[in-house]
Amino acid sequence: MVNRERTAPKEIIPQRSRTIAELPPRESQTELLRELVGHLRQNRTLLREEWVARIGEARLLAAMTQEEIFQEATSVYDSYVAVLETGSVDDLTAYARNLSERIIPRGVETNEVVGIVLLLRDVLARSLFAKYQSDFEKLNRVLDAYEPAANRIANTVAVGFVQERERVIRQQQEAIRELSTPVLQVRERLLILPIIGVIDPQRARQLTEQLLRGIRTNRAKVVVIDITGVAAMDATVANHLVQTVEASRLLGATVIVTGLSPEIAQTLVTIGVDLGKMNTVGDLQGGIEQAERLLGYKVVLS
Amino acid sequence: MQVPILKQGHVLIATIQAALSDADLLELRSALVHQVVRYRSEGVIVDVTAMDVMDSFASRTLLEISHMIRLRGADTVIVGIQPDVAFAMVQLGLTLEDIPTALDLEEGLAYLQHRSKTIN
Amino acid sequence: MSEGTQILVTSDRDVVTARQQGRALALQAGFSDSEATLIATAISELARNIVSYARQGTVTFKSLNGHKGAVGLKIVAADSGPGIADVSQALRDGFSSSGGLGLGLPGVKRLMDEFDIASRVGSGTTVTVTKWRT
Numbered sequence: 001m002v003n004r005e006r007t008a009p010k011e012i013i014p015q016r017s018r019t020i021a022e023l024p025p026r027e028s029q030t031e032l033l034r035e036l037v038g039h040l041r042q043n044r045t046l047l048r049e050e051w052v053a054r055i056g057e058a059r060l061l062a063a064m065t066q067e068e069i070f071q072e073a074t075s076v077y078d079s080y081v082a083v084l085e086t087g088s089v090d091d092l093t094a095y096a097r098n099l100s101e102r103i104i105p106r107g108v109e110t111n112e113v114v115g116i117v118l119l120l121r122d123v124l125a126r127s128l129f130a131k132y133q134s135d136f137e138k139l140n141r142v143l144d145a146y147e148p149a150a151n152r153i154a155n156t157v158a159v160g161f162v163q164e165r166e167r168v169i170r171q172q173q174e175a176i177r178e179l180s181t182p183v184l185q186v187r188e189r190l191l192i193l194p195i196i197g198v199i200d201p202q203r204a205r206q207l208t209e210q211l212l213r214g215i216r217t218n219r220a221k222v223v224v225i226d227i228t229g230v231a232a233m234d235a236t237v238a239n240h241l242v243q244t245v246e247a248s249r250l251l252g253a254t255v256i257v258t259g260l261s262p263e264i265a266q267t268l269v270t271i272g273v274d275l276g277k278m279n280t281v282g283d284l285q286g287g288i289e290q291a292e293r294l295l296g297y298k299v300v301l302s
Numbered sequence: 303m304q305v306p307i308l309k310q311g312h313v314l315i316a317t318i319q320a321a322l323s324d325a326d327l328l329e330l331r332s333a334l335v336h337q338v339v340r341y342r343s344e345g346v347i348v349d350v351t352a353m354d355v356m357d358s359f360a361s362r363t364l365l366e367i368s369h370m371i372r373l374r375g376a377d378t379v380i381v382g383i384q385p386d387v388a389f390a391m392v393q394l395g396l397t398l399e400d401i402p403t404a405l406d407l408e409e410g411l412a413y414l415q416h417r418s419k420t421i422n
Numbered sequence: 423m424s425e426g427t428q429i430l431v432t433s434d435r436d437v438v439t440a441r442q443q444g445r446a447l448a449l450q451a452g453f454s455d456s457e458a459t460l461i462a463t464a465i466s467e468l469a470r471n472i473v474s475y476a477r478q479g480t481v482t483f484k485s486l487n488g489h490k491g492a493v494g495l496k497i498v499a500a501d502s503g504p505g506i507a508d509v510s511q512a513l514r515d516g517f518s519s520s521g522g523l524g525l526g527l528p529g530v531k532r533l534m535d536e537f538d539i540a541s542r543v544g545s546g547t548t549v550t551v552t553k554w555r556t
Contacts, residue, residue, distance in 0.1 A: 202556070
Protein backbone atom coordinates (compact mmCIF):
# COMPACT_ATOMS: atom_id res chain seq x y z
CA MET A 1 0.00 0.00 0.00
CA VAL A 2 1.35 3.32 -0.96
CA ASN A 3 1.60 5.73 1.84
CA ARG A 4 0.60 9.00 0.50
CA GLU A 5 1.22 12.16 2.19
CA ARG A 6 -1.19 14.77 1.20
CA THR A 7 -0.02 18.19 1.59
CA ALA A 8 -1.22 21.23 -0.13
CA PRO A 9 0.88 24.28 -0.84
CA LYS A 10 0.97 26.39 2.25
CA GLU A 11 -0.62 29.50 0.80
CA ILE A 12 -3.91 27.91 -0.05
CA ILE A 13 -4.57 26.03 3.13
CA PRO A 14 -7.89 27.50 4.24
CA GLN A 15 -8.28 28.30 7.91
CA ARG A 16 -10.85 25.59 8.18
CA SER A 17 -8.24 22.86 7.86
CA ARG A 18 -6.66 23.76 11.16
CA THR A 19 -7.74 21.78 14.13
CA ILE A 20 -10.62 23.11 16.11
CA ALA A 21 -8.56 24.04 19.10
CA GLU A 22 -6.50 26.34 16.98
CA LEU A 23 -9.32 28.19 15.30
CA PRO A 24 -9.95 31.65 16.65
CA PRO A 25 -13.48 32.04 17.95
CA ARG A 26 -15.83 33.14 15.18
CA GLU A 27 -17.24 36.56 15.75
CA SER A 28 -20.96 36.67 16.27
CA GLN A 29 -23.13 38.56 13.83
CA THR A 30 -23.46 41.31 16.40
CA GLU A 31 -19.74 41.69 16.82
CA LEU A 32 -19.25 41.78 13.07
CA LEU A 33 -21.84 44.48 12.70
CA ARG A 34 -20.29 46.44 15.49
CA GLU A 35 -16.95 46.16 13.79
CA LEU A 36 -18.21 47.32 10.45
CA VAL A 37 -20.25 50.13 12.02
CA GLY A 38 -17.06 51.23 13.73
CA HIS A 39 -15.26 51.23 10.41
CA LEU A 40 -18.02 53.20 8.69
CA ARG A 41 -18.06 55.77 11.47
CA GLN A 42 -14.30 56.15 11.47
CA ASN A 43 -14.24 56.72 7.73
CA ARG A 44 -17.36 58.80 7.68
CA THR A 45 -15.91 61.95 6.14
CA LEU A 46 -14.07 60.10 3.43
CA LEU A 47 -16.91 57.79 2.49
CA ARG A 48 -19.48 60.51 2.56
CA GLU A 49 -17.40 62.63 0.22
CA GLU A 50 -16.98 59.71 -2.12
CA TRP A 51 -20.71 59.16 -2.07
CA VAL A 52 -21.54 62.78 -2.80
CA ALA A 53 -19.05 62.71 -5.67
CA ARG A 54 -20.74 59.61 -7.11
CA ILE A 55 -24.14 61.31 -6.76
CA GLY A 56 -22.80 64.22 -8.80
CA GLU A 57 -21.33 61.92 -11.43
CA ALA A 58 -24.65 60.14 -11.81
CA ARG A 59 -26.33 63.52 -12.11
CA LEU A 60 -28.80 62.72 -9.37
CA LEU A 61 -30.51 65.31 -7.16
CA ALA A 62 -30.02 67.95 -9.84
CA ALA A 63 -32.83 69.96 -8.25
CA MET A 64 -30.80 70.49 -5.09
CA THR A 65 -27.79 72.69 -4.34
CA GLN A 66 -24.44 71.28 -3.31
CA GLU A 67 -24.93 72.45 0.27
CA GLU A 68 -28.31 70.79 0.45
CA ILE A 69 -26.99 67.56 -0.98
CA PHE A 70 -24.15 67.62 1.53
CA GLN A 71 -26.52 68.23 4.42
CA GLU A 72 -28.90 65.47 3.42
CA ALA A 73 -26.03 63.15 2.64
CA THR A 74 -24.72 63.62 6.16
CA SER A 75 -28.11 62.85 7.67
CA VAL A 76 -28.72 59.84 5.44
CA TYR A 77 -25.22 58.49 6.10
CA ASP A 78 -25.66 58.76 9.85
CA SER A 79 -29.13 57.23 9.73
CA TYR A 80 -27.81 54.43 7.55
CA VAL A 81 -25.05 53.59 9.98
CA ALA A 82 -27.42 53.91 12.93
CA VAL A 83 -29.76 51.33 11.38
CA LEU A 84 -26.85 48.95 10.83
CA GLU A 85 -26.00 49.41 14.46
CA THR A 86 -29.39 49.08 16.06
CA GLY A 87 -31.11 46.89 13.54
CA SER A 88 -34.22 48.99 13.99
CA VAL A 89 -35.73 50.66 10.96
CA ASP A 90 -38.24 52.74 12.92
CA ASP A 91 -36.05 55.80 13.11
CA LEU A 92 -35.05 55.34 9.50
CA THR A 93 -38.69 55.06 8.44
CA ALA A 94 -39.44 58.28 10.23
CA TYR A 95 -36.42 59.95 8.67
CA ALA A 96 -37.32 58.66 5.21
CA ARG A 97 -40.79 60.16 5.51
CA ASN A 98 -39.39 63.41 6.75
CA LEU A 99 -36.84 63.54 3.97
CA SER A 100 -39.48 62.74 1.39
CA GLU A 101 -41.72 65.49 2.69
CA ARG A 102 -38.92 67.93 2.13
CA ILE A 103 -37.63 66.84 -1.24
CA ILE A 104 -40.81 65.90 -3.06
CA PRO A 105 -41.86 69.54 -3.42
CA ARG A 106 -38.40 70.14 -4.89
CA GLY A 107 -39.20 67.75 -7.70
CA VAL A 108 -36.94 64.90 -6.67
CA GLU A 109 -38.01 61.68 -8.37
CA THR A 110 -38.25 58.13 -7.09
CA ASN A 111 -35.39 56.89 -9.27
CA GLU A 112 -33.13 59.53 -7.76
CA VAL A 113 -33.90 58.54 -4.20
CA VAL A 114 -33.46 54.85 -4.91
CA GLY A 115 -30.34 55.70 -6.90
CA ILE A 116 -28.57 57.56 -4.14
CA VAL A 117 -29.32 54.93 -1.53
CA LEU A 118 -27.97 52.21 -3.79
CA LEU A 119 -24.89 54.32 -4.46
CA LEU A 120 -24.29 54.61 -0.74
CA ARG A 121 -24.71 50.89 -0.37
CA ASP A 122 -22.09 50.35 -3.06
CA VAL A 123 -19.66 52.91 -1.68
CA LEU A 124 -19.82 51.29 1.75
CA ALA A 125 -19.59 47.78 0.32
CA ARG A 126 -16.48 48.66 -1.64
CA SER A 127 -14.97 50.17 1.44
CA LEU A 128 -15.57 46.89 3.22
CA PHE A 129 -13.99 45.00 0.32
CA ALA A 130 -10.93 47.19 0.57
CA LYS A 131 -10.64 46.72 4.32
CA TYR A 132 -11.05 42.97 4.43
CA GLN A 133 -9.56 41.99 1.11
CA SER A 134 -6.73 40.09 2.75
CA ASP A 135 -9.11 37.93 4.72
CA PHE A 136 -11.50 36.37 2.26
CA GLU A 137 -13.33 34.33 4.87
CA LYS A 138 -13.88 37.29 7.06
CA LEU A 139 -14.94 39.44 4.12
CA ASN A 140 -17.63 36.89 3.37
CA ARG A 141 -18.87 36.98 6.92
CA VAL A 142 -18.86 40.75 7.01
CA LEU A 143 -20.83 40.90 3.77
CA ASP A 144 -23.23 38.29 5.10
CA ALA A 145 -23.89 40.64 7.99
CA TYR A 146 -23.94 43.78 5.88
CA GLU A 147 -25.97 42.88 2.83
CA PRO A 148 -29.35 42.00 4.33
CA ALA A 149 -29.24 45.09 6.49
CA ALA A 150 -28.21 47.29 3.56
CA ASN A 151 -30.98 45.92 1.38
CA ARG A 152 -33.53 46.47 4.09
CA ILE A 153 -32.42 50.05 4.34
CA ALA A 154 -32.71 50.64 0.62
CA ASN A 155 -36.16 49.11 0.70
CA THR A 156 -37.32 51.18 3.67
CA VAL A 157 -36.20 54.45 2.14
CA ALA A 158 -37.69 53.68 -1.25
CA VAL A 159 -41.01 52.56 0.18
CA GLY A 160 -41.15 55.54 2.51
CA PHE A 161 -40.57 57.87 -0.41
CA VAL A 162 -43.19 56.24 -2.60
CA GLN A 163 -45.79 56.26 0.16
CA GLU A 164 -45.18 59.91 0.85
CA ARG A 165 -45.51 60.64 -2.84
CA GLU A 166 -48.81 58.82 -3.01
CA ARG A 167 -50.04 60.79 -0.03
CA VAL A 168 -49.10 64.07 -1.71
CA ILE A 169 -50.81 63.07 -4.93
CA ARG A 170 -53.99 62.19 -3.06
CA GLN A 171 -53.87 65.52 -1.28
CA GLN A 172 -53.48 67.36 -4.54
CA GLN A 173 -56.35 65.47 -6.10
CA GLU A 174 -58.52 66.35 -3.14
CA ALA A 175 -57.54 69.99 -3.44
CA ILE A 176 -58.42 70.00 -7.12
CA ARG A 177 -61.78 68.47 -6.39
CA GLU A 178 -62.46 71.07 -3.76
CA LEU A 179 -61.56 73.91 -6.09
CA SER A 180 -64.12 72.73 -8.57
CA THR A 181 -66.96 72.83 -6.06
CA PRO A 182 -66.72 76.03 -4.10
CA VAL A 183 -68.64 76.82 -0.99
CA LEU A 184 -68.99 80.57 -0.93
CA GLN A 185 -69.08 82.76 2.08
CA VAL A 186 -71.26 85.67 1.15
CA ARG A 187 -71.82 87.29 4.47
CA GLU A 188 -70.78 86.54 7.93
CA ARG A 189 -72.37 83.28 9.05
CA LEU A 190 -74.02 82.74 5.69
CA LEU A 191 -72.80 80.23 3.16
CA ILE A 192 -74.00 79.59 -0.34
CA LEU A 193 -73.46 76.33 -2.15
CA PRO A 194 -74.49 76.55 -5.80
CA ILE A 195 -74.73 73.11 -7.33
CA ILE A 196 -74.43 72.92 -11.07
CA GLY A 197 -74.68 70.12 -13.55
CA VAL A 198 -74.77 66.44 -13.04
CA ILE A 199 -74.06 65.06 -9.64
CA ASP A 200 -73.07 61.51 -9.05
CA PRO A 201 -73.14 59.98 -5.58
CA GLN A 202 -69.42 60.45 -5.12
CA ARG A 203 -69.51 64.14 -5.94
CA ALA A 204 -72.60 64.55 -3.79
CA ARG A 205 -70.74 63.05 -0.86
CA GLN A 206 -67.81 65.35 -1.48
CA LEU A 207 -70.07 68.37 -1.59
CA THR A 208 -71.61 67.40 1.72
CA GLU A 209 -68.24 66.95 3.36
CA GLN A 210 -67.02 70.26 2.02
CA LEU A 211 -70.12 72.05 3.14
CA LEU A 212 -69.95 70.64 6.65
CA ARG A 213 -66.33 71.63 6.99
CA GLY A 214 -67.22 75.03 5.60
CA ILE A 215 -69.95 75.47 8.20
CA ARG A 216 -67.48 74.81 10.92
CA THR A 217 -64.71 76.99 9.53
CA ASN A 218 -66.98 79.91 8.74
CA ARG A 219 -69.21 79.42 11.75
CA ALA A 220 -72.16 79.59 9.44
CA LYS A 221 -75.64 79.66 10.86
CA VAL A 222 -77.47 79.60 7.57
CA VAL A 223 -76.64 77.80 4.36
CA VAL A 224 -78.36 78.36 1.04
CA ILE A 225 -78.06 75.39 -1.28
CA ASP A 226 -79.06 76.43 -4.77
CA ILE A 227 -79.97 73.61 -7.12
CA THR A 228 -81.32 75.76 -9.97
CA GLY A 229 -78.52 74.42 -12.15
CA VAL A 230 -79.31 70.80 -11.49
CA ALA A 231 -81.38 69.22 -14.22
CA ALA A 232 -82.45 66.03 -12.61
CA MET A 233 -81.75 64.08 -9.52
CA ASP A 234 -82.21 60.42 -8.88
CA ALA A 235 -83.33 59.04 -5.55
CA THR A 236 -79.79 58.40 -4.34
CA VAL A 237 -78.63 61.93 -4.91
CA ALA A 238 -81.88 63.38 -3.61
CA ASN A 239 -81.24 61.39 -0.50
CA HIS A 240 -77.79 62.92 -0.25
CA LEU A 241 -79.40 66.34 -0.32
CA VAL A 242 -81.65 65.40 2.57
CA GLN A 243 -78.70 64.03 4.49
CA THR A 244 -76.80 67.24 3.85
CA VAL A 245 -79.65 69.24 5.32
CA GLU A 246 -79.82 66.96 8.35
CA ALA A 247 -76.08 66.92 8.91
CA SER A 248 -75.88 70.70 8.63
CA ARG A 249 -78.49 71.00 11.31
CA LEU A 250 -76.38 68.85 13.61
CA LEU A 251 -73.73 71.51 13.24
CA GLY A 252 -76.22 74.16 14.24
CA ALA A 253 -76.88 75.55 10.76
CA THR A 254 -80.21 76.03 9.04
CA VAL A 255 -80.40 75.06 5.41
CA ILE A 256 -82.51 76.79 2.77
CA VAL A 257 -82.86 74.96 -0.52
CA THR A 258 -83.52 77.13 -3.53
CA GLY A 259 -84.21 76.48 -7.18
CA LEU A 260 -86.19 73.32 -6.63
CA SER A 261 -87.72 72.27 -9.92
CA PRO A 262 -91.07 70.47 -9.92
CA GLU A 263 -89.32 67.28 -11.06
CA ILE A 264 -86.88 67.33 -8.20
CA ALA A 265 -89.61 68.20 -5.76
CA GLN A 266 -91.42 65.10 -7.01
CA THR A 267 -88.31 62.95 -6.50
CA LEU A 268 -87.98 64.18 -2.97
CA VAL A 269 -91.60 63.40 -2.19
CA THR A 270 -91.15 59.95 -3.69
CA ILE A 271 -88.34 59.11 -1.34
CA GLY A 272 -90.48 60.16 1.57
CA VAL A 273 -89.28 63.68 2.27
CA ASP A 274 -91.77 65.95 3.93
CA LEU A 275 -91.25 69.09 1.87
CA GLY A 276 -93.19 71.00 4.46
CA LYS A 277 -90.36 70.38 6.89
CA MET A 278 -87.66 71.39 4.44
CA ASN A 279 -86.91 75.04 4.06
CA THR A 280 -87.39 75.77 0.37
CA VAL A 281 -87.56 79.02 -1.51
CA GLY A 282 -88.17 79.59 -5.23
CA ASP A 283 -84.93 81.21 -6.31
CA LEU A 284 -81.49 82.02 -5.02
CA GLN A 285 -82.20 85.68 -4.46
CA GLY A 286 -85.25 84.86 -2.41
CA GLY A 287 -83.21 82.32 -0.51
CA ILE A 288 -80.54 84.84 0.40
CA GLU A 289 -83.16 87.30 1.59
CA GLN A 290 -84.74 84.63 3.71
CA ALA A 291 -81.33 83.77 5.10
CA GLU A 292 -80.64 87.38 5.98
CA ARG A 293 -83.94 87.57 7.77
CA LEU A 294 -83.05 84.50 9.76
CA LEU A 295 -79.74 86.04 10.66
CA GLY A 296 -81.43 89.23 11.75
CA TYR A 297 -79.88 91.45 9.11
CA LYS A 298 -83.06 93.09 7.96
CA VAL A 299 -84.25 95.73 10.34
CA VAL A 300 -88.00 95.85 10.52
CA LEU A 301 -89.25 99.40 10.56
CA SER A 302 -92.52 99.86 12.28
CA MET B 303 -64.77 57.74 34.06
CA GLN B 304 -66.84 60.68 35.10
CA VAL B 305 -67.89 63.39 32.73
CA PRO B 306 -67.10 66.79 34.19
CA ILE B 307 -70.13 69.04 34.66
CA LEU B 308 -69.59 72.74 35.18
CA LYS B 309 -72.10 75.22 36.42
CA GLN B 310 -72.18 78.62 34.78
CA GLY B 311 -75.01 80.66 36.18
CA HIS B 312 -78.22 78.98 35.19
CA VAL B 313 -76.51 76.69 32.75
CA LEU B 314 -74.83 73.35 33.24
CA ILE B 315 -72.06 72.38 30.83
CA ALA B 316 -71.11 68.73 30.43
CA THR B 317 -67.99 68.05 28.37
CA ILE B 318 -67.81 64.56 26.98
CA GLN B 319 -64.44 62.96 26.37
CA ALA B 320 -63.75 60.46 23.62
CA ALA B 321 -64.09 56.74 24.23
CA LEU B 322 -66.94 56.96 26.68
CA SER B 323 -68.41 53.64 27.75
CA ASP B 324 -72.14 52.98 27.80
CA ALA B 325 -72.08 53.01 31.58
CA ASP B 326 -70.41 56.42 31.59
CA LEU B 327 -73.10 57.83 29.34
CA LEU B 328 -75.86 56.48 31.55
CA GLU B 329 -74.10 57.90 34.57
CA LEU B 330 -73.97 61.25 32.85
CA ARG B 331 -77.67 61.06 32.20
CA SER B 332 -78.58 60.66 35.85
CA ALA B 333 -75.94 63.14 37.01
CA LEU B 334 -77.32 65.82 34.74
CA VAL B 335 -80.88 65.29 35.85
CA HIS B 336 -79.85 65.43 39.50
CA GLN B 337 -77.90 68.59 39.03
CA VAL B 338 -80.60 70.31 37.02
CA VAL B 339 -82.95 69.69 39.92
CA ARG B 340 -80.39 70.66 42.53
CA TYR B 341 -79.40 73.95 40.92
CA ARG B 342 -82.71 74.65 39.21
CA SER B 343 -80.81 75.10 36.00
CA GLU B 344 -82.53 76.53 32.99
CA GLY B 345 -80.29 75.01 30.39
CA VAL B 346 -77.85 72.20 29.79
CA ILE B 347 -75.10 72.13 27.20
CA VAL B 348 -73.62 68.79 26.27
CA ASP B 349 -70.32 69.34 24.47
CA VAL B 350 -69.49 66.40 22.25
CA THR B 351 -66.51 67.95 20.46
CA ALA B 352 -64.27 65.11 21.61
CA MET B 353 -66.62 62.35 20.55
CA ASP B 354 -65.08 60.67 17.55
CA VAL B 355 -68.03 58.40 16.88
CA MET B 356 -71.71 58.89 17.61
CA ASP B 357 -73.52 55.60 17.36
CA SER B 358 -77.13 54.61 18.01
CA PHE B 359 -76.62 54.17 21.74
CA ALA B 360 -75.01 57.57 22.19
CA SER B 361 -77.68 59.17 20.08
CA ARG B 362 -80.47 57.48 22.00
CA THR B 363 -78.96 58.46 25.34
CA LEU B 364 -78.64 62.09 24.28
CA LEU B 365 -82.29 62.04 23.30
CA GLU B 366 -83.19 60.59 26.68
CA ILE B 367 -81.13 63.22 28.45
CA SER B 368 -82.92 65.93 26.54
CA HIS B 369 -86.35 64.54 27.34
CA MET B 370 -85.64 63.98 31.00
CA ILE B 371 -84.25 67.47 31.37
CA ARG B 372 -87.20 68.95 29.55
CA LEU B 373 -89.43 67.32 32.16
CA ARG B 374 -87.58 69.42 34.71
CA GLY B 375 -88.32 72.51 32.68
CA ALA B 376 -84.89 73.06 31.20
CA ASP B 377 -83.47 73.13 27.65
CA THR B 378 -80.71 70.96 26.32
CA VAL B 379 -78.35 71.95 23.52
CA ILE B 380 -75.86 69.57 21.94
CA VAL B 381 -72.75 71.35 20.72
CA GLY B 382 -69.57 70.42 18.93
CA ILE B 383 -70.65 67.60 16.66
CA GLN B 384 -67.76 67.20 14.22
CA PRO B 385 -68.43 67.32 10.46
CA ASP B 386 -67.30 63.73 9.90
CA VAL B 387 -69.36 62.52 12.82
CA ALA B 388 -72.44 64.41 11.62
CA PHE B 389 -72.03 62.86 8.19
CA ALA B 390 -71.77 59.35 9.62
CA MET B 391 -74.74 59.96 11.88
CA VAL B 392 -77.10 60.91 9.10
CA GLN B 393 -76.00 57.86 7.10
CA LEU B 394 -77.08 55.76 10.05
CA GLY B 395 -80.29 57.70 10.27
CA LEU B 396 -79.47 59.34 13.59
CA THR B 397 -80.72 62.91 13.49
CA LEU B 398 -81.20 63.76 17.17
CA GLU B 399 -84.76 64.61 16.17
CA ASP B 400 -85.76 67.90 17.72
CA ILE B 401 -82.90 68.51 20.13
CA PRO B 402 -81.39 71.92 19.45
CA THR B 403 -77.82 71.82 18.25
CA ALA B 404 -75.14 74.47 17.94
CA LEU B 405 -71.70 74.68 16.47
CA ASP B 406 -69.81 75.08 19.71
CA LEU B 407 -70.00 76.14 23.33
CA GLU B 408 -70.17 79.82 22.47
CA GLU B 409 -73.07 79.32 20.11
CA GLY B 410 -74.77 77.02 22.56
CA LEU B 411 -74.65 79.62 25.32
CA ALA B 412 -75.91 82.28 22.94
CA TYR B 413 -78.82 80.04 22.02
CA LEU B 414 -79.76 79.46 25.65
CA GLN B 415 -79.44 83.13 26.43
CA HIS B 416 -81.71 83.98 23.54
CA ARG B 417 -84.19 81.35 24.72
CA SER B 418 -84.30 82.66 28.26
CA LYS B 419 -84.79 86.21 27.00
CA THR B 420 -87.61 85.08 24.77
CA ILE B 421 -89.27 83.14 27.55
CA ASN B 422 -88.72 85.60 30.40
CA MET C 423 -50.94 46.59 8.95
CA SER C 424 -51.93 43.57 10.96
CA GLU C 425 -53.71 41.04 8.83
CA GLY C 426 -56.68 39.29 10.32
CA THR C 427 -56.67 41.19 13.58
CA GLN C 428 -59.43 39.83 15.71
CA ILE C 429 -61.17 41.36 18.69
CA LEU C 430 -63.38 39.48 21.08
CA VAL C 431 -66.50 41.48 21.82
CA THR C 432 -68.44 40.78 24.99
CA SER C 433 -69.10 44.15 26.59
CA ASP C 434 -69.72 47.74 25.70
CA ARG C 435 -66.07 48.50 26.36
CA ASP C 436 -65.14 46.09 23.63
CA VAL C 437 -67.37 48.08 21.29
CA VAL C 438 -65.14 51.09 21.92
CA THR C 439 -61.98 49.00 21.50
CA ALA C 440 -63.21 47.53 18.25
CA ARG C 441 -64.03 50.87 16.70
CA GLN C 442 -60.81 52.49 17.87
CA GLN C 443 -58.84 49.63 16.38
CA GLY C 444 -60.85 49.92 13.19
CA ARG C 445 -60.15 53.62 12.96
CA ALA C 446 -56.44 53.09 13.55
CA LEU C 447 -56.23 50.41 10.86
CA ALA C 448 -58.18 52.55 8.43
CA LEU C 449 -55.88 55.52 8.93
CA GLN C 450 -52.86 53.25 8.60
CA ALA C 451 -54.20 52.00 5.29
CA GLY C 452 -54.44 55.55 4.06
CA PHE C 453 -58.15 56.21 4.46
CA SER C 454 -59.05 59.85 5.12
CA ASP C 455 -60.23 61.00 8.55
CA SER C 456 -63.72 61.24 7.19
CA GLU C 457 -63.69 57.69 5.81
CA ALA C 458 -62.15 56.42 9.03
CA THR C 459 -65.04 57.93 10.99
CA LEU C 460 -67.56 56.21 8.75
CA ILE C 461 -65.77 52.91 9.24
CA ALA C 462 -65.51 53.39 13.01
CA THR C 463 -69.20 54.21 13.21
CA ALA C 464 -70.16 51.10 11.23
CA ILE C 465 -67.98 48.96 13.48
CA SER C 466 -69.56 50.49 16.55
CA GLU C 467 -73.01 49.52 15.36
CA LEU C 468 -72.01 46.00 14.36
CA ALA C 469 -70.15 45.38 17.59
CA ARG C 470 -73.03 46.79 19.54
CA ASN C 471 -75.41 44.38 17.86
CA ILE C 472 -73.20 41.52 18.93
CA VAL C 473 -73.26 42.64 22.55
CA SER C 474 -76.97 43.38 22.56
CA TYR C 475 -78.25 40.28 20.81
CA ALA C 476 -75.62 37.59 21.00
CA ARG C 477 -73.77 38.57 24.12
CA GLN C 478 -70.46 37.65 22.56
CA GLY C 479 -68.78 37.49 19.19
CA THR C 480 -65.78 38.62 17.23
CA VAL C 481 -64.82 41.51 15.00
CA THR C 482 -62.09 40.71 12.50
CA PHE C 483 -60.21 43.14 10.28
CA LYS C 484 -58.51 42.34 7.02
CA SER C 485 -56.73 44.61 4.59
CA LEU C 486 -57.54 44.09 0.94
CA ASN C 487 -55.73 44.84 -2.29
CA GLY C 488 -58.02 45.12 -5.28
CA HIS C 489 -57.81 46.06 -8.93
CA LYS C 490 -55.36 48.73 -10.00
CA GLY C 491 -53.87 49.15 -6.58
CA ALA C 492 -57.16 49.72 -4.79
CA VAL C 493 -56.87 49.46 -1.04
CA GLY C 494 -59.73 48.27 1.10
CA LEU C 495 -60.60 47.27 4.63
CA LYS C 496 -62.85 44.32 5.29
CA ILE C 497 -64.59 43.87 8.61
CA VAL C 498 -66.33 40.70 9.69
CA ALA C 499 -68.63 40.82 12.69
CA ALA C 500 -69.60 37.31 13.71
CA ASP C 501 -71.50 35.75 16.55
CA SER C 502 -73.19 32.47 17.50
CA GLY C 503 -76.20 34.18 18.88
CA PRO C 504 -79.90 33.69 18.18
CA GLY C 505 -79.67 34.75 14.57
CA ILE C 506 -82.09 36.92 12.61
CA ALA C 507 -85.36 35.38 11.55
CA ASP C 508 -86.19 37.74 8.73
CA VAL C 509 -83.06 39.24 7.22
CA SER C 510 -84.88 41.13 4.50
CA GLN C 511 -87.02 42.80 7.11
CA ALA C 512 -83.95 43.80 9.08
CA LEU C 513 -82.49 45.32 5.94
CA ARG C 514 -85.58 47.17 4.96
CA ASP C 515 -86.00 50.77 5.77
CA GLY C 516 -86.66 53.84 3.78
CA PHE C 517 -84.07 56.53 3.42
CA SER C 518 -85.70 58.58 6.10
CA SER C 519 -84.31 58.47 9.59
CA SER C 520 -85.28 55.61 11.80
CA GLY C 521 -84.08 57.15 15.03
CA GLY C 522 -81.41 54.50 15.41
CA LEU C 523 -83.73 51.74 16.50
CA GLY C 524 -83.25 48.06 15.93
CA LEU C 525 -80.22 46.61 14.27
CA GLY C 526 -79.17 49.66 12.31
CA LEU C 527 -78.15 47.38 9.44
CA PRO C 528 -79.50 49.58 6.62
CA GLY C 529 -77.44 52.39 8.11
CA VAL C 530 -74.31 50.27 8.24
CA LYS C 531 -74.93 49.31 4.64
CA ARG C 532 -75.05 52.99 3.67
CA LEU C 533 -71.83 53.72 5.50
CA MET C 534 -69.83 51.04 3.72
CA ASP C 535 -69.25 50.12 0.08
CA GLU C 536 -69.97 46.40 0.29
CA PHE C 537 -72.29 44.62 2.65
CA ASP C 538 -73.09 40.97 3.17
CA ILE C 539 -75.06 39.22 5.84
CA ALA C 540 -75.56 35.57 6.62
CA SER C 541 -77.77 34.58 9.48
CA ARG C 542 -79.49 31.47 10.70
CA VAL C 543 -81.86 31.22 13.63
CA GLY C 544 -80.16 29.26 16.37
CA SER C 545 -76.75 29.40 14.69
CA GLY C 546 -75.71 32.99 14.64
CA THR C 547 -75.04 35.94 12.39
CA THR C 548 -72.09 37.05 10.30
CA VAL C 549 -71.99 40.51 8.78
CA THR C 550 -69.19 41.33 6.36
CA VAL C 551 -68.59 44.90 5.25
CA THR C 552 -65.90 46.41 3.10
CA LYS C 553 -64.83 49.94 2.36
CA TRP C 554 -62.50 50.93 -0.45
CA ARG C 555 -60.20 53.83 -0.20
CA THR C 556 -60.94 56.58 -2.72
